[in-house]
Amino acid sequence: MMDRITRRKPIPEPTIARLPIYQRIATELLRNGHTTVSSDQLGHLAGVTAAKVRKDLSTIGSLGTRGSGYDADALVAGIAATMGAGETWRVVIVGVGNLGRALINTRGFLSHSYDLVGLVDSSPDLVGTEVAGMSVATFEQLADRMEEPVDIGVLTLPAHAAQGAADQLIGLGAHSILNFAPAVLACPPQIRVRYVDLSIELQVLSHYARSADTGRGGLLSSVGIQPPGVFDPPD
Amino acid sequence: MMDRITRRKPIPEPTIARLPIYQRIATELLRNGHTTVSSDQLGHLAGVTAAKVRKDLSTIGSLGTRGSGYDADALVAGIAATMGAGETWRVVIVGVGNLGRALINTRGFLSHSYDLVGLVDSSPDLVGTEVAGMSVATFEQLADRMEEPVDIGVLTLPAHAAQGAADQLIGLGAHSILNFAPAVLACPPQIRVRYVDLSIELQVLSHYARSADTGRGGLLSSVGIQPPGVFDPPD
């Protein structure tokens, strides 16, 4: 018997993280007048082996032509489809400090596909002020005016406030959280959390600098981890 | 024959990225009056299995006591030693836009162990201005006044300027680069590059949101990749 729903075998996470890089490169090549790309070219430009490129791309279907390479257009479109482009994701940023403001204003972070629908902060000094044309709210205010659920929550706040904010976001419907706070979040397993811990990035570099061991270099370096536990530190 | 220099077997990169998390947790527990931690506790609080904690910690030596767990103090110290604390790393930030400024001002990014020794930008509007008590310079100016080599370069600038800045940093002695620009860098293999690509973080989350496949959640999520290639896109 077969599955009722068309089900692709899940794409490995390292592959998922590389697809946008290939996409970026293909887009750039298109802009420069190329129409096709070989796995060799892609590999060089992306800093990975050609074999890896082919394995990666084969997971999203046969987009290449033997003998001549990949059609750049088809590649961009194929990756876009796989990554969930076309849809628009409702994003809320919690924590309008230095980092939060920087993300809001950094071109390329919130591109098309991402719709900033809320800005939350707990500081009375910030609530009510306008940032990038959007009024900063408390979670209560946000909950009141939210009609549709949030998709993605971004945490740019101090560690001690991260868990509470995550809980609130989940209450607003968020399925995904991008956490910049140096704290591990306890969330139900269906919630996907990605961690970007800036101080850990520096520490990893220091370690290798000192040990003179270059390592092999991985993928996305965020600290992403799973639903943690329920051990409460004593007061 | 044996190596002249004491050489530990290299610690797996995922482990390296988790050690600072354990350290943070142990520090927190210490502050709360605990003196020991079990791998179970650490696992819960860090969102990983107890077995993984033990494997990770065993790579830096036998710090635990069977029957009672790890001494929190010894743990913090042992991890610090492994991560290269004690030394001070000379950091230069290239790109004093939104993100660069945010990093400079974000507590926890440049903690002890990291000494901000230079701020570089190419914009004439910024060069010469003061940011966080430090004057923004061009690479030329920086090269002139730099006596000791740079250790770590941080790139918070547009993609098109990333490769040039990386080359300059390497010229100033940098062995490690933390790259926030959405660009793959071509650097000699002894240079360690870590990538933090914010737009990719969001895209990975979107992918899983749409495919309803929660994935397994990895480690640090940066796009870190290796010395790329030499294929130059036509003009």
Added chain:
DNA sequence: CAATGTGAACAGTTTCACAGCT
């Protein structure tokens, strides 16, 4: 007896090598 440390089994990725198109 509780909790570490670790060899061995397992799982997930990457690399290899080559068959198969164009």
Added chain:
DNA sequence: AGCTGTGAAACTGTTCACATTG
């Protein structure tokens, strides 16, 4: 001839289970 697509091998990291130790 050139380049993709892919099984199979190699490798790296995780999980398991248990002997070991305080």
